[in-house]
Amino acid sequence: MKRSVLSVCSGVLAVCVLLVLSPSARADDMGGLWPVKDGAVVAAHEAGLDGSGVKIGVYDTQVVSDYPGLSDANVKYQVGSFRDADNQPAKCVLDDGELQATATSKESGDYSSHGTHMLLWLLGNGRSWDGSQGITGLVPKADVLFVTGGRGGVGINLNVPCKGMVGIDTDKDVGYLVNSGVRIINMSNIGSLGDYGYNGMLQALRNGVIIVSGRSNDTETDPTVDGSSADALTGDPRFWSSFPGVLRNNEVGPDGGIASISDVADANVNILSPGDKTLVPSVTSKKISIDSGGTSTGAAVLSGYLALAVQRWPEATGNQILQSLVRNTKGNDSGEPRLDPGHKRGFGQVDPARLLSVDPTQYPDVNPILEAQVTAAARLKDDRSKWYTQDCSKNAEGIGNVLDDIQIPCQAGEIGREYERQKAAWAKVEECRAGGGSDCMRYSATATAGQAEDESRKGSGSDGAVDESGVSAVPSWLWVGVGVAGAVVVVGGVVLAVVLSRRGRRRPRPGVSAAAGPLPYGGPVPGAYPRSYPQRSYPQQYPVPVQSPVQAPQAPEQQIQRLRERQQPR
Numbered sequence: 001m002k003r004s005v006l007s008v009c010s011g012v013l014a015v016c017v018l019l020v021l022s023p024s025a026r027a028d029d030m031g032g033l034w035p036v037k038d039g040a041v042v043a044a045h046e047a048g049l050d051g052s053g054v055k056i057g058v059y060d061t062q063v064v065s066d067y068p069g070l071s072d073a074n075v076k077y078q079v080g081s082f083r084d085a086d087n088q089p090a091k092c093v094l095d096d097g098e099l100q101a102t103a104t105s106k107e108s109g110d111y112s113s114h115g116t117h118m119l120l121w122l123l124g125n126g127r128s129w130d131g132s133q134g135i136t137g138l139v140p141k142a143d144v145l146f147v148t149g150g151r152g153g154v155g156i157n158l159n160v161p162c163k164g165m166v167g168i169d170t171d172k173d174v175g176y177l178v179n180s181g182v183r184i185i186n187m188s189n190i191g192s193l194g195d196y197g198y199n200g201m202l203q204a205l206r207n208g209v210i211i212v213s214g215r216s217n218d219t220e221t222d223p224t225v226d227g228s229s230a231d232a233l234t235g236d237p238r239f240w241s242s243f244p245g246v247l248r249n250n251e252v253g254p255d256g257g258i259a260s261i262s263d264v265a266d267a268n269v270n271i272l273s274p275g276d277k278t279l280v281p282s283v284t285s286k287k288i289s290i291d292s293g294g295t296s297t298g299a300a301v302l303s304g305y306l307a308l309a310v311q312r313w314p315e316a317t318g319n320q321i322l323q324s325l326v327r328n329t330k331g332n333d334s335g336e337p338r339l340d341p342g343h344k345r346g347f348g349q350v351d352p353a354r355l356l357s358v359d360p361t362q363y364p365d366v367n368p369i370l371e372a373q374v375t376a377a378a379r380l381k382d383d384r385s386k387w388y389t390q391d392c393s394k395n396a397e398g399i400g401n402v403l404d405d406i407q408i409p410c411q412a413g414e415i416g417r418e419y420e421r422q423k424a425a426w427a428k429v430e431e432c433r434a435g436g437g438s439d440c441m442r443y444s445a446t447a448t449a450g451q452a453e454d455e456s457r458k459g460s461g462s463d464g465a466v467d468e469s470g471v472s473a474v475p476s477w478l479w480v481g482v483g484v485a486g487a488v489v490v491v492g493g494v495v496l497a498v499v500l501s502r503r504g505r506r507r508p509r510p511g512v513s514a515a516a517g518p519l520p521y522g523g524p525v526p527g528a529y530p531r532s533y534p535q536r537s538y539p540q541q542y543p544v545p546v547q548s549p550v551q552a553p554q555a556p557e558q559q560i561q562r563l564r565e566r567q568q569p570r
Contacts, residue, residue, distance in 0.1 A: 032279035032290035034254050035121075035301045036136050040353035044308055049356070051139025054307045056122060057182035058144055059173060060115030060189070061152030065102035067116050067281075069134045073123035074142070077101035080149040081172040083196065085165030092162035094151060099162070101148045112281040113152030114296065118188050119144065120281070121300035122307070129286030135279050138304025139311075145180060147173050152283070167194060170240055174211070175200030183310050183318060184210045186303040188296035190241035198237060198411050205245050205367060205418050206453060208318030208446040212303045213241035214249045214295025215269050217262045233267050233339065233346075234384050235373035236401075237412045242268045244388070244415050245370035247322070248346075251275025251298035256330065256349055259292050263344075270339075270346035270369050271325065273298035273305075302350055309355050316360040317446040319422070323363035328354035337368055365429070365444040366422040374419045383408075388416030414456070421445060421452055 030037045063070070063077065079101050084090040092099040105111050111129055120135040123144060128134030149168045171193055177185050178200065185204065190213065193201070204211055235244035242248055250269045251259045253276035275298030280291045309321050316324075326337040329348030337347050347368075377384045383400045390399060390413035398407035422445035432440035441447060 031133050032277065033133070033136060035274035035278060036138055038352050040356055041138065041308070044312070044356055049308050049311050051142030051307050051311060054139060054142045054311050055182045056139070056142050056144050056303060056307055057177040057185040058115070058119060058122070058146045059149060059185065059187045060118050060146070061113050061150050062100070062108070062148050063102045063115045063119060063146060064105050064108060064110055064113055066104045067112060068127040068129060069120050069124040070116070071127070072125055073119065073144070075119065075123065075144045075146050077146045077148060080147045081169040082162060082166050083169045087195065090166045092166055094162065099148065099151065108151070110152070110283050111286050112283050114188070115146070115148065115152060117281055118186065118296060118300040119146065121297060122304050128281065128288045130288070132288060134288060138301065139307040142307055145177065145182060147177070149173070169196050171196040171198065171200040173200065175203050178203040178207055178209050182209060184212065184303050184306055186299055187211060187213045187240060188299040189213065190216055190239060192239050198414065201240065201243050202414055202418060203453065205370060206445070206449040208365070208449070210306055210318045210322060211246045212249070212299045212306070213246050214299045215241070215262060215266055217294045219261060219264055231267060232376040232380060233270060233372050234377040234380070234387070235268060237387070237408060237415060238406070244373040245367045247271055247302065247369060249273040249295055249298040249302055250346070251293065251295045252349055253277045258344060261292055262295060265343045267343040270372070271302065272345055272349040273302040275301065305350055305352050305355060309360070312356050313360050317365045317444065319365045319367045319446060320360040320363045323366070323368050324355060324358055324360035325350060326368050327363065328358050337372070339372065364426045365441070365446050366426050370419050374416050387412050389413055
């Protein structure tokens with residue numbers, strides 16, 4: 001039998017543990033837990049990698065707080081941010097009152113939810129309502145900040161989760177999570193950023209915070225909608241699931257095949273992750289079964305793998321971990337990122353063993369998904385070539401696109417400029433190293449994120465005040481060891497979810513989300529935590545507030561109405 005060895009060393013005492021990775025068990029013997037029973041994950045858990053010290057953000061629907069599998073989970077719950085039709089802060093009021101961060105099964109009438117399901121893949125203790133095998137989390141000791149953006153349940157249309165013209169302000173929630181110090185944000189859904197701007201998403205890019213999302217679960221998806229394009233990995237900044245730099249997964253089964261519910265071409269899928277033939281808890285009963293978990297499960301599982309990598313490699317930036325992810329996928333031994341020319345498999349399927357055994361600090365501190373999407377767009381002959389070079393001072397109205405009749409806001413130009421900043425920063429790191437310099441990572445994009453945010457605030461006229469959370473955006477993680485006193489590695493979480501609609505009816509109105517997971521689920525959400533760099537001589541960073549909404553051009557009312565009509569399920 002073939003066996004491989006994984007060397008895990010603590011950051012402080014340089015104590016190494018050799019982990020013997022046994023071949024994974026057959027999928028049909030795993031009871032729907034095959035993503036967790038992967039040999040590399042089992043070995044990592046045995047060596048003490050369990051998410052300790054890592055902060056993860058989850059943005060999703062209201063969790064059923066008394067679900068047995070979460071009885072000992074370390075989670076901080078918080079209601080997300082919302083705005084009314086006049087773009088003013090508002091509360092989300094449902095038929096039975098104001099949205100709460102969590103609800104018990106008795107209060108909600110549900111035994112699970114999309115948010116509950118996603119959280120279980122991170123923190124689950126293996127228990128279920130009926131005493132059968134439940135979901136065991138990949139990082140059970142991680143700290144999660146869970147932001148609730150809506151209520152989940154069967155048959156509930158959460159495209160408009162609140163009464164009146166109130167929508168989720170995802171941009172603000174993402175910015176809040178970044179300011180709170182999370183290293184990973186799990187958003188197991190698809191949805192629009194609306195007219196609130198891109199500041200939060202840009203903050204995540206600048207600070208190397210990894211965002212994980214998914215594509216829609218629909219075999220009928222037209223490859224020219226939903227932020228997709230059959231000919232190039234360009235991203236679509238109007239939607240958080242396809243925002244440049246975001247990990248957008250498609251789910252695979254134990255054999256590595258793409259699940260039948262989403263087996264379509266989609267150039268903006270950039271990674272494959274386990275999600276098919278997994279444990280899925282029922283919403284309406286206490287049962288749990290083996291079924292397709294959708295790309296929502298794929299996103300949650302991928303977030304768990306990445307959190308293990310964050311703990312395993314405490315000195316690596318988020319961008320370096322992403323570099324390792326796309327360079328070391330299953331079957332790719334080149335050490336370079338390779339996109340599937342057929343636009344089905346992106347860079348390939350995540351390989352937990354290589355993610356945990358290949359040191360990511362050798363790679364550039366440049367987001368590889370961002371790089372692929374910005375450079376792909378620049379090579380095209382249509383309007384997409386101009387998406388990421390826009391200047392709001394010269395063209396405040398934004399620019400057209402080939403996917404539909406709603407323009408790409410001019411703020412998308414900041415995405416292209418962020419890529420150029422990351423590339424230039426890495427060139428400076430390499431120059432420093434070539435000259436024999438020490439601590440050259442102080443010049444990296446992640447280390448200088450605070451300076452970039454300060455310049456961005458000055459350019460937008462912000463007064464530079466700290467966000468109302470009182471937490472600055474100084475990135476941070478502390479040393480983490482295996483079986484040794486380490487320190488905090490930050491990861492925070494937020495997941496959103498809403499019911500999917502059908503082909504040709506999927507373009508959400510501003511502030512609307514759609515579940516990337518199984519169809520019975522749905523909902524939207526936000527979250528937070530503080531952080532700090534390892535103790536190195538990086539320059540002090542400036543406090544970074546969550547910016548006020550950017551003056552992105554608003555879509556004409558008739559277009560918004562058309563989006564709402566498309567969102568109604570058939």
